[in-house]
Amino acid sequence: MKGVTFVDGQSRHVWRRRVLLVVAGLLVFLVYMYFFVPFDQVVEALQRANLFFFLLAFLMLFLSAVLYSFTWQRLLGLLSVKARFLKTFQFIWVENFVDLVLPGEPVTGDASRVYLMSRESGESYGKVVASVVGHRILTTTVAAGGLIGSILYFAVRYRPPVFVLEFAAVVALGDVALIALLFFVGGRKGAAEKMVSWLINVLTRLSRGRWQLESFKTRASEMLNVFHEEVTTLGGQRKGLIVPVFLSVSAWFVDALIAVLVFLSLGFLGVAISISAIIIVYSISGAIQNIPIGIIPGEVGITEIVMTSLFALLGNPESIAVFAVATVLIRALTFWIRLLVGGVVVQLLGIKSLIPSPESRLQ
Numbered sequence: 001m002k003g004v005t006f007v008d009g010q011s012r013h014v015w016r017r018r019v020l021l022v023v024a025g026l027l028v029f030l031v032y033m034y035f036f037v038p039f040d041q042v043v044e045a046l047q048r049a050n051l052f053f054f055l056l057a058f059l060m061l062f063l064s065a066v067l068y069s070f071t072w073q074r075l076l077g078l079l080s081v082k083a084r085f086l087k088t089f090q091f092i093w094v095e096n097f098v099d100l101v102l103p104g105e106p107v108t109g110d111a112s113r114v115y116l117m118s119r120e121s122g123e124s125y126g127k128v129v130a131s132v133v134g135h136r137i138l139t140t141t142v143a144a145g146g147l148i149g150s151i152l153y154f155a156v157r158y159r160p161p162v163f164v165l166e167f168a169a170v171v172a173l174g175d176v177a178l179i180a181l182l183f184f185v186g187g188r189k190g191a192a193e194k195m196v197s198w199l200i201n202v203l204t205r206l207s208r209g210r211w212q213l214e215s216f217k218t219r220a221s222e223m224l225n226v227f228h229e230e231v232t233t234l235g236g237q238r239k240g241l242i243v244p245v246f247l248s249v250s251a252w253f254v255d256a257l258i259a260v261l262v263f264l265s266l267g268f269l270g271v272a273i274s275i276s277a278i279i280i281v282y283s284i285s286g287a288i289q290n291i292p293i294g295i296i297p298g299e300v301g302i303t304e305i306v307m308t309s310l311f312a313l314l315g316n317p318e319s320i321a322v323f324a325v326a327t328v329l330i331r332a333l334t335f336w337i338r339l340l341v342g343g344v345v346v347q348l349l350g351i352k353s354l355i356p357s358p359e360s361r362l363q
Contacts, residue, residue, distance in 0.1 A: 025301025032305050033324060041321030045266055053265035054329065057258045061333050064258070067251035068092055071138065074244045075131040078237050081123045090345050091116045097342025100335060110136065116349075137179060138248040144175035146252055147283040154276040154314070164313050168280050171287045256282060262329045268322050273315030281310045282330070304331060 033042075069089040076083045094116060095109030110132050117128045151168050154160060259282040263269040269278075285307045304327050311323035 022300045025299070028301040029304045032308070037308075037321050037324045042325055045322045045325040048267055049325075049329075050265045050267065053261050057261035057265065057329075057333060058337070060254050060257045060261060061337060064251050064255040065089065065092055065096075067247050067254060068135075068139070071244050071247040071251060072131065072135045074240075074247065075134050075138075076117070076121075076128070078240045078244075079127050079131055081117075081121050081127050081131065083117060083121055087117070087120050090349060091120075093338075093342045093345040094349070096338045097346055100339050100342070134244075135248075138244060139252070140175050140179050142248050142252045143283060143286070144172055144179065146256065146279060147172045147175065150276040150279040150283070154274065154280060158274065158277075158314075160277075160314055164310065168284060171284050174287060258282075258333055259326075259330050262326050262333075265329075266322055266326055268319060268326075272319035272322055273311060277311070277314035280314065281307055284310065285330075300335070303335075304328070307331075 033039075066089065069085060069092045072092065073083055073085055073088045076088070091113045095113045097109075098112045099109035114125060114128045114132055117123075117131075118125050121128070147168065151165060151172065155165055256279050259278050260269065260275055263273065263278060269275070285303050307327040307330070308320065308324045311326065312320045315323065
């Protein structure tokens with residue numbers, strides 16, 4: 001995959017602006033820490049941290065990526081797309097990198113994954129898109145199930161503040177809405193064609209004439225025909241979906257273990273906060289990062305404040321210093337390490353830009 005070039009790369013001033021936004025987000029979080037978190041307790045919590053459990057959390061980060069990659073590879077196999085595990089693993093990291101660095105861009109991590117795998121395998125975009133949509137449905141369904149189950153258990157056992165549960169319920173409903181949308185698009189060809197037509201018109205306006213996309217509507221229509229045929233094929237292989245479902249559940253479980261192990265490393269698991277509360281906050285933080293509002297890469301600063309505050313609301317408020325430290329450690333793994341590893345993979349693949357033009361993706 002060496003030498004892959006995505007057209008229309010980011011200019012220097014755009015990247016400089018993103019770096020400044022990240023720095024601004026970090027400064028906001030530091031101000032929050034200064035006013036609400038006792039510094040001496042932060043130092044004490046860090047000194048008490050168990051490195052062994054934190055390293056286990058570090059390993060879980062890579063194990064979850066392995067399981068997500070295997071899930072996608074199995075779905076590709078069901079659609080007769082030959083894909084080596086190493087490539088699916090690499091493209092999952094590229095997707096993570098794109099999602100973290102380029103919020104709100106006209107291309108998402110999923111689109112980059114589709115582009116790379118189509119070029120690698122030589123298969124049509126429709127087939128690969130069907131696998132990615134199926135993968136997204138699986139992961140979102142499992143995540144929504146885990147969040148809803150945690151909310152119900154926590155609500156019955158601990159009786160938390162109502163507005164916190166309402167907030168978590170809204171996030172869960174957002175996941176359910178996304179699943180419904182994906183099923184709707186996958187099941188109704190006409191709806192998908194209208195969405196693609198609308199998207200092409202929007203991108204044409206946003207590009208201010210740089211991307212002339214009218215001529216690509218025919219190609220998009222052809223891709224949708226293949227996509228719907230493959231979605232039907234995927235949905236008809238119920239026995240074949242057993243392994244991907246199992247792998248997806250395992251991936252979510254391992255991913256959630258990252259936050260649990262971080263609290264275990266600080267010695268406060270079950271003392272200041274319950275496992276169900278940790279899963280609720282962790283799920284909400286992931287949802288926040290996935291909101292395409294396009295402000296700050298990874299929503300740095302915003303996510304940390306929300307996580308720390310929710311931990312305090314669902315746990316022991318007097319342990320806010322521990323919650324702040326746990327948040328920083330969790331984010332070090334789920335944002336900064338993912339960003340670093342994804343960046344390394346992007347360099348190894350020889351990708352020169354992360355925003356392919358729509359023309360290149362439809363060629």
